[in-house]
Amino acid sequence: MGLQGTTLIVMPAFNEEAAVGDVVREVLREVADADVLVVDDGSRDRTTQVARAAGARVLELPFNLGVGGAMRAGFKFAVAEGYTTVVQVDSDGQHDPAGVASLLAALETHDVVIGARFAGEGDYEAKGPRRWAMVVLAAVVSRIAGTRLTDTTSGFRATGPRALEIFARHYPAEYLGDTVESLVLAARAGCRITQVPVSMRVRAGGTPSHDPVKAGVYLGRACLALVLALWRPPLALADDRNDRP
Ligand SMILES: Nc1nc2c(ncn2[C@@H]2O[C@H](COP(=O)(O)OP(=O)(O)O)[C@@H](O)[C@H]2O)c(=O)[nH]1
Ligand SMILES: [Mg+2]
Numbered sequence: 001m002g003l004q005g006t007t008l009i010v011m012p013a014f015n016e017e018a019a020v021g022d023v024v025r026e027v028l029r030e031v032a033d034a035d036v037l038v039v040d041d042g043s044r045d046r047t048t049q050v051a052r053a054a055g056a057r058v059l060e061l062p063f064n065l066g067v068g069g070a071m072r073a074g075f076k077f078a079v080a081e082g083y084t085t086v087v088q089v090d091s092d093g094q095h096d097p098a099g100v101a102s103l104l105a106a107l108e109t110h111d112v113v114i115g116a117r118f119a120g121e122g123d124y125e126a127k128g129p130r131r132w133a134m135v136v137l138a139a140v141v142s143r144i145a146g147t148r149l150t151d152t153t154s155g156f157r158a159t160g161p162r163a164l165e166i167f168a169r170h171y172p173a174e175y176l177g178d179t180v181e182s183l184v185l186a187a188r189a190g191c192r193i194t195q196v197p198v199s200m201r202v203r204a205g206g207t208p209s210h211d212p213v214k215a216g217v218y219l220g221r222a223c224l225a226l227v228l229a230l231w232r233p234p235l236a237l238a239d240d241r242n243d244r245p
Contacts, residue, residue: 006082006083006084006085007031007033007034007035007084007085007086007087007104008035008036008037008074008077008078008081008083008085008086008087009027009031009034009035009037009086009087009088009089009100010037010071010075010077010078010087010088010089011023011027011036011037011038011039011051011056011089011090011091012039012041012067012070012071012074012088012090012091012155013038013039013040013043013047013051013070014040014042014043014047014064014209015043015044015045015047015206015207016043016045016047016091016092016206017043017045017046017047017049017050017206018204018205019091019092019093019203019204019206020038020047020051020054020056020091021050021051021053021054022093022204023089023090023091023092023093023097023204024036024055024056025054025055026093026097027089027097027100028054028055029097030098031097031100031101034087034100035057035083036055036057037056037057037058037077038056038057038058038059039059039061039070039071039073039074040058040059040060040061041061041064041065041066041067041069041070042061042063042064042065047091048060059073059074059077061073065173066173066174066175066178067155067178068171068175068177068178068182069173071167071171071178072168072171072173074086074088075159075164075167075168075171078164078168079165083164084160084161084164085104085107085158085159085160085161085164086158086159086164086167087100087103087104087158087159088155088156088158088159089156090156092203092204092206092208093201093202093203093204093205094200094202094203094204095115095155095156095198095201096198096199096200096201099115099156099196099198099199100158102198103115103156103157103196103198104158105196106158106194106196107158107159107160109192109194110160110191110192110193110194111160111162111186111191111192111193112157112158112159112160112163112183112186112191112192112193112194113157113158113193113194113196114151114152114154114156114157114183114193114194114195114196115151115154115156115157115158115195115196115197115198116149116150116151116154116196116197116198117151117154117198117199117200133153133223134151134152134153136223137152137153137180137222137223137226138150138151138152140226141180141183141187141226144183144184144187145183145187145193146187147193147194149183149193149195150195151195152179152180152183153176153179153180153222154179154198155178156198162191163186163189163191166185166186166189166191167182167186170185172185172225174225175221175225176221176222176225177225180222180225180226181225181226181228184226184230185232
């Protein structure tokens with residue numbers, strides 16, 4: 001396959017020493033030919049050392065930027081090192097690396113591929129406000145993207161060369177921007193977006209960064225992120241190369 005050998009798996013990580021080692025090893029085993037970059041986002045534990053020992057390259061951020069900022073650093077790293085494809089995989093083991101192959105296959109005809117939970121695979125479920133937010137966001141982003149997307153907040157995604165260009169410079173760093181707003185950004189720049197079904201697993205260790213109380217605030221913030229995304233002028237694909245320092 002044309003895309004192999006140039007693929008970088010980027011794993012955002014914050015205090016994931018308990019899980020990241022096994023996840024890196026599993027990804028390297030499952031996705032032959034890909035390199036793994038763990039972006040250690042100011043962890044206070046041994047995430048960096050554990051990830052390195054497992055065979056990952058590691059980018060250590062001096063302080064916590066959040067998932068979006070860490071991913072932008074990962075995209076920049078990928079471009080600088082000549083990778084043409086990036087796949088984002090969580091460091092906690094929730095994303096099954098077996099799904100990476102179908103994400104990469106769909107990249108042959110698309111610029112961004114989302115690994116969608118609830119799309120038939122596995123039995124992952126969200127409830128209450130979090131679920132409603134996902135449904136509303138999916139409907140709005142589907143309209144913008146011109147295709148039916150059911151899981152806009154999934155962090156399991158693949159990015160091809162066209163979208164990589166954009167994400168390396170403009171990947172949203174604000175809360176939730178890395179999920180919903182990045183799709184709006186890509187869609188409005190003319191990227192073709194699609195989804196493939198994936199199953200979700202339970203965390204392999206450590207603690208999730210979200211708590212149930214925060215879930216109630218999720219809907220409002222996500223919708224605000226969407227409004228802000230729509231407010232911004234669309235990005236041109238080719239001509240905006242020098243518009244930011
Ligand atoms: N770079 C970075 N990664 C984070 C941060 N918070 C969580 N993550 C990572 O993002 C992924 C998903 O986080 P998680 O807490 O499991 O969220 P959930 O799966 O949506 O409940 C994991 O790989 C985390 O290590 C952060 O502040 N910065
Ligand atoms: Mg998780």
